[in-house]
Amino acid sequence: MCGIIGYTGRLDALTVLLEGLEQLEYRGYDSAGVALLSSGNDRFLMKKAGPVATLKDACTTVDIESHCGIGHTRWATHGGVNDINAHPHIAGRITLIHNGIIENYHNLIDRFGFRESLVSETDTEVAAKLLDHYYEGDPYAAIRKTIREITGSYAFCIMFEDIHDQIFCVRNISPMVAAHMEDGSFVASDVTAIIPYTNRYFVIPEYQIVTLRQDGISVQDLDGNPVELEILEVSWNVEAAKKNGYPHYMLKEIHEQPEALRNTILPRLRDGIPDFSEDEIPDELFSFCDKIAIVACGTAMYAGMVGKALVEPIIKIPVSVNVASEFRYENPLVDDRTLVIVISQSGETIDTLAALRLSKERGAKILSVVNVKGSTIARESDYVFYTHAGPEIAVASTKAYMVQLASLYLIGCRMSMVRGKFSQKDAGEFVSRLLDTIPAVQKILENKAKLKTAASILAKAKDAFFVGRGLDYAFSLEGSLKLKEISYIHAEAYAAGELKHGTIALIEEDTPVIAVATQDHIYAKTISNIKEVKARGAFVILITKQHAEITDDICDMHFSVPVPHDRFTVFPVAVILQLLAYYTSDMKGLNVDKPRNLAKSVTVE
Known part of the structure; x- marks a missing residue:
């Protein structure tokens, strides 16, 4: 759920990290942070609750020459949303960022006696403590010992205080990709953070230790054997x-x-x-x-x-x-x-x-x-x-x-x-x-104006209901999800024939009901169900195929799709429902792209 990025090379590390975090923010935006190794081998840490923009503002006065660092944007799992729980975490000689969930972190705290020294509420700090506990100058040995103790999912990027300009990475389940080009080496949760620099990358294999250096990347298995990698190419460019x-x-x-x-x-x-x-x-x-x-x-x-x-x-x-x-x-x-x-x-x-x-x-x-x-x-x-x-x-x-x-x-x-x-x-x-x-x-x-009018009505509602039969019901489920996740309006989808089995009790005057009726063989039955909610005061937005026979008493607003065959109406219907949700959210002044409490890629249970 979180976004991670690391860089070592010729470029200014802070710039690379902040720009990468902006690209990865869809993976989580509760907090963000960066850690840098300066040219004088000092560690610099900055982390802030809130979106990446808050972190970026805090870094405007930072004056540090650094070509190696790691950055993180967080979707909170363990611990509240605050500066302390934000990543990166430092424990002794270790600076670490993490995407995933360490399931046995409570047990590790008790076994290794970490409780009194922990600063945050996170499972990630426990991993940093464990790495520092095992680190005796050999990073690979410390990483191997640490991941053998951990149960759960993780993508770790690690900097050791006494190992200059290198980043170490290892993962289990949680995604991580890496790339090298003339200006240095990159690691990230997703290629979107790397694509401004190169379209060639590789997926880090599970349980392999990756070392990023300015002049290249090496990969070894847990026995220290070198690993050959498959280089992939992104088929789209940064403009996409x-x-x-x-x-x-x-x-x-x-x-x-x-x-x-x-x-x-x-x-x-x-x-x-x-x-x-x-x-x-x-x-x-x-x-x-x-x-x-x-x-x-x-x-x-x-x-x-x-x-x-x-x-x-x-x-x-x-x-x-x-x-x-x-x-x-x-x-x-x-x-x-x-x-x-x-x-x-x-x-x-x-x-x-x-x-x-x-x-x-x-x-x-x-x-x-x-x-x-x-x-x-x-x-x-x-x-x-x-x-x-x-x-x-x-x-x-x-x-x-x-x-x-x-x-x-x-x-x-x-x-x-x-x-x-x-x-x-x-x-x-x-x-x-x-x-x-x-x-x-x-x-x-190409014909969106009327959808904006419908959205202006939905934007005032606390609840909305989607109904349909057969394939139309399947379409309605996705329409309901879209509306609720970005507009925060309570929305539910029901098979239209089930309305009389309880749901119709929720219909009040002006309750929005988005009704999808594009299946010819059950059209008449769906219309009957729509009339039932209309009779109880619902504001009905009806979606049918073109040339469907409707009367003024059936609905308040009507949209039609130009597809004659029942099986294929989902495609234009989906666009109508997406735009309804989009305009409703936008009219409410919400963050359409980054709805609260959500992240793009769910990589934790």
Whole structure:
């Protein structure tokens, strides 16, 4: 959840660290800090509660020549949000930053007698104390002994007081990448902090000790053996990670969705049908299974629910959608005839990774849908379907959701062909309709004025409800999440037919109800449910397909999507719901890109 960066080289370290922390702030913004080794080998520490901007202001008067340092932006787990609990932490000769959770830190405090000397409330300071305890001049020995004592997840960047211009790194589960170029060596939680300097990087393997020097990077395993690394290249440039004139990253990323769809869909088409040869995903993966388990968290899970609603009726085998954080504790029904599809934008979501590992232990085949090449989930999967969304900086996911949907649609189409449920003609028609969603999404983006009016009404509400049936219900879940996470309005999504089973008691005069009714075969029933809430005073915002028959008594505001086929309405509907949430949050004067208490990548349980 936290963002970490380290640098040693020719450049001014403070500048590199502060600029990197600004790029990583989506990973946490409770506090931020930097530690530097000066040219005279003195240590300098500055850390502040609040966003990176607060730290940056505090550093304006700093006059220090330094070419080696580490920086951290925190999403608080252990201990309150204050200067003392902010990273980096110093213990004796050790300066350390950490992303993760040390589960046995209480036990370590008692075993090693640290309690009286601790300054902060954090688990991270305990790790620094433990390293200092073991350090006798050999950093590698100290790191090996320390991580053997620790239970939990971690990405550590460490500076030793008596080892000049070097940074040592080690990780378990929590993500970390590194890169070297002419001006020095870098380490970070995410390539967004490195991309201004180089597009070539490597993912630090778990339980390997990485040493950053000004002239290069070395990697060794826990036995001291050198490790060969796979160098990866980022396919986007630094401009892709900027706002490019938009007021917020979220709005920029919403507008990037047509391009993201094209980049994800078009390379997988051959003669107008899905072909995964270049992904090295064999057809046998789709023919061997007798059930499918989709595992994900948050927005990715809601993409999975759309996938289930799409695929299960076609291929006629059970498809389950599982909350990753609960999956491994439920003794799931997974075996060697199960295809497990895990979905994660970052490829580092810790609960999803744990579910993947459990599924592999039980013999399941793993197909992951991820956006980050070389991520832990990608490396541990049997097969990987990379989305091509580019960097997504806003905490609230938009274009990642869109390309996850597109990926599941392509996978569902190919699977239907392999299992004999689609002819080649059926598949061609399916893909043609999928491609038609791209201009449909663009059309929604070009006609936003009315959405702002709807948002001005939502902005005054304390509660909002989303309703739909079938696929529309699956869309509504994501719409509800978007609204609540960035506008702080209590929002819930319900299957429209369930309103009479309790939920309708919550409807009062002018309660906003966003109703999605794009499925022809259940349209009349959905409209009946909408009339029920309208009769009780609800302010109804209705979303239908174009040319749907509606009367003035059904809704207060109406939006339509230019997609004629039921299966594909999710794409333009998603944009409407994203923009509603965005404009509502913006009108309330909230921080759209960095909603309170949230972080982009969930790498702790």
